[in-house]
Amino acid sequence: MNEDIYGIKKWGDDILDVLENGNIGLKNPFFPQNPPVDLIKIIKSLNERGINCPVLLRVTDYLAFRINQINKSFSNAIKEIGYKGDYRGVFPVKVNQQAQVIDRIVEYGKEFDFGLEVGSKPELLIALAHDLSSKSTIICNGIKDREFINLALLSQKIGFKTILVLESPRELDLIIEISRELGILPLLGIRIKLTNKVSGNWSQSSGDRSAFGLSVEQVMNVIKKLKANDYLDCLILQHxxxxxxIPDIIEIRRATQEACRFFAEITRQGAPLKFLDLGGGLGVDYTGEQKSAINSINYSLDEYCINIVETVKYELDQSSLKHPTIITESGRACIASSSMLIFNILETTNFDGQKTEPVSNKDHPLLKNMMQIPEYLNLERVQECLNDLNYYRDEIRTLFRSGQIDLPNMAKTEETYLYVINKIKKVLSSSTEITDELQVSIDNMADIYHGNFSLFQSLPDVWAIDQLHPIAPIQRLNEYPDRRAVLNDITCDSDGMINKFVLKDGISNTLPLHNIEENEDYFLGVFYIGAYQETLGDLHNLFGDTNVVTIKLKDDGGYQLLHEQEGDTISEVLSYVEYEPKDIINRFKRIVEDAVRSRDLSLSERKELTLSFKESISGYTYFEK
Ligand SMILES: Cc1ncc(COP(=O)(O)O)c(C=O)c1O
Structure with a gap:
């Protein structure tokens, strides 16, 4: 490509490349010298197999690579700093619970004794159904009932290192009671509430008002209770x-420092703590800006690891304590890059206003004034022109509402508006300094590209918390994209719109895209969506799960399809909202049969209608060609 408009080099350098044919290529991060795999070829060959867009593509190499990177980076930091303890990562199941994903995390993580973190009973069941290495841990966070505790304790009998992290003082009574009933001593952790508050979207997880963890006073009470019941020896982990x-590395250092102070003090109280679990927080640089901002981070993975290991060593050396095993629960950083959503554009709406009719005697004087604006339009007077344009249109709209202007005049007004605003846009294209007001007016004229996806199903964080995921066309990157657009999804909801984009030069309200030829398949990719998006998504307008394909990159520029999961059918989504598919078919048949009697519907029409209904019910919920 002439220029990296989308900033792919900034946010996707180790996984994506732009090929000479203008398509995005998937790089193999383990073997950067291998030819990148053409993403368009992948999508086309999936289409040939009958797997259509939207499709969620999981690239296992990216997951394996991140697991490797995190473990190797910690092990390098440990060596470099002379830390005497180990590192042991765990993957928080909540970040992506899909069976294909967890299976592979367990497989790729085995050589590093990578474990799992669970926050609920279903997640515990998932963890216990996996063949984890004997040294790895299952960290149980979240509120636990009798069943949860029972199972966690019993799982020790079959070799799992299942650690129950106390989230509240109340939990301890129940754990002691069940442990005595079963005659199994628990492996216990204690979750502390750090006072250091962090920035970013999830700041409420930290600080005094955080809903999670024990306050200092509660920590002391728990220790007293553990001592009184002879259970203090079970307390082996601090969480x-x-x-x-977390966008800022300083916040990570400070939190680590505070966690170490607790660790030293709890150890001083007699607890044999062996594991220092610092939770999640390792961020992903979605924008590639490398700065402390909500969708970016101001540190590298190596820096993160070195900062943590160095801080733990320094703080615990101060208290002459043995170096514990450091645990982190990095889910987002492990999994985000391994999934991407690919969808096709269904149609476009533009606001070009290429021409306008000449002035006529029938035109309203305000419209005539509006039509004269281009005569005094230049860079110096551009704001004035915009003010006039908006004023005249508003006035004419008011007159239309009160019946003083007819439809042809109103239509000509709107046409003239588009014509003039596009002239303004052209004049502004030669300027590097555009005021916010002018920019908003220009952005309001951007095209709308309608995509075959549901924001609510596939990108819920974009809707809920303005999360930015890099988005780019996956073809024609060797051609200048001369349109500017916002994206609209397929749901009938004005919220299903994306109007913030990551570009090389920063965040933009519009995305540069190509003019799409008739019948052209034009695909966009949304990248870094592996974390949280898959299960947070909902069924708005009853668009269900998309097709999911897991691939492995091959050395020769090809790929191997490892797994295919068909997206939800209409019948499936109907059953999620309490419709029994068979029943709904029968209901429809009854309506059609009535029509045979009362509306002269022919028997062959009846057959055709019923067949069409039945075919639809077993089809994909998204737009199909
Ligand atoms: C206890 C716990 N551990 C780990 C994580 C995952 O953190 P991250 O998204 O930074 O990977 C979370 C999610 O917020 C969490 O609540």
Whole structure:
């Protein structure tokens, strides 16, 4: 490509490349010298197999690579700093619970004794159904009932290192009671509430008002109770979690320091703590800006690891304590890059206003004034022109509402508006300094590209918390994209719109895209969506799960399809909202049969209608060609 408009080099350098044919290529991060795999070829060959867009593509190499990177980076930091303890990562199941994902995390993580973190009974069941290495841990966070505790304790009998992290003082009574009933001593952790508050979208997970963890006073009470019941020896882990996607490395250092102070003090109280679990927080640089901002981070993975290991060593050396095993629960950083959503554009709406009719005697005087604006339009008077344009249109709209202007005049007004605003846009294209007001007016004229996806199903964080995921066309990157657009999804909801984009030069309200030829398949990719998006998504307008394909990159520029999961059918989504598919078919048949009697519907029409209904019910919920 002439220029990296989308900033792919900034946010996707180790996984994506732009090929000579203008398509995005998937790089193999383990073997950067291998030819990148053409993403368009992948999508086309999936289409040939009958797997259509929207499709969620999981690239296993990216997951394996991140697990490797995190473990190797910690092990390098440990060597470099002379730390005497180990590192042991765990993957928080909540970040992506899909069976294909967890299976692979367990497989790729085995050589590093990578474990799992669970926050509920279903997640515990998932963890216990995996063949984890004998040294890895299952960290149980979240509120636990009798069943949860029972199972966690019993799982020790079959070799799992299942650690129950106390989230509240109340939990301890129940754990002691069940442990005595079963005659199994628990492996216990204690979740502390750090006072250091962090920035970012998840700041409420930290600080005094955080809903999670024990206050200092509660920590003391728990220790007293453990001592009184002879259970203090079971307390082997200290846990803290500041929130996800921490943008600033200083915040991570400070939290680590505070966690170490607690660790030293709890150890001084006699607890044999062996594990220092610092939770999640390792962020992903979604924008590639490398700065402390909500969708970016101001540190590298190596820096993160070195900062943590160095701080723990320094703080615990101060207290002459043995170096514990450091645990982190990095989910987002592990998994985000391995999934991407690919969808096709269905149609476009533009606001070009290429021409306008000449002035006529029938035109309203305000419209005539409006039509004269281009005569005095230049860079110096551009704001004035915009003010006039908006004023005249508003006035004419008011007159239309009160019946003083007819439809042809109103239509000509709107046409003239588009014509003039596009002239203004052209004049402004030669300027590097555009005021916010002018920019908003220009952005309001951007095209709308309608995409075959549901924001609510596939990108819920974009809707809920303005999360930015890099988005780019996956073809024609060797051609200048001369349109500017916002994206609209397929749901009938004005919220299903994306109007913030990551570009090389920063965040933009519009995305540069190509003019799409008739019948052209034009695909966009949304990248870094592996974390949280898959299960947070909902069924708005009853768009269900998309097709999911897991691939592995091959050395020769090809790929191997490892797994295919068909997206939800209409019948499936109907059953999620309490419709029994068979029943709904029968209901429809009854309506059609009535029509045979009362509306002269022919028997062959009846057959055709019923067949069409039945075919639809077993089809994909998204737009199909
Ligand atoms: C206890 C706990 N550990 C780990 C994580 C995952 O953190 P991250 O998104 O930074 O990977 C979370 C999520 O917020 C969490 O609540």
């Amino acid at each position: 803290s979690h500041l929130g996800s996607q």
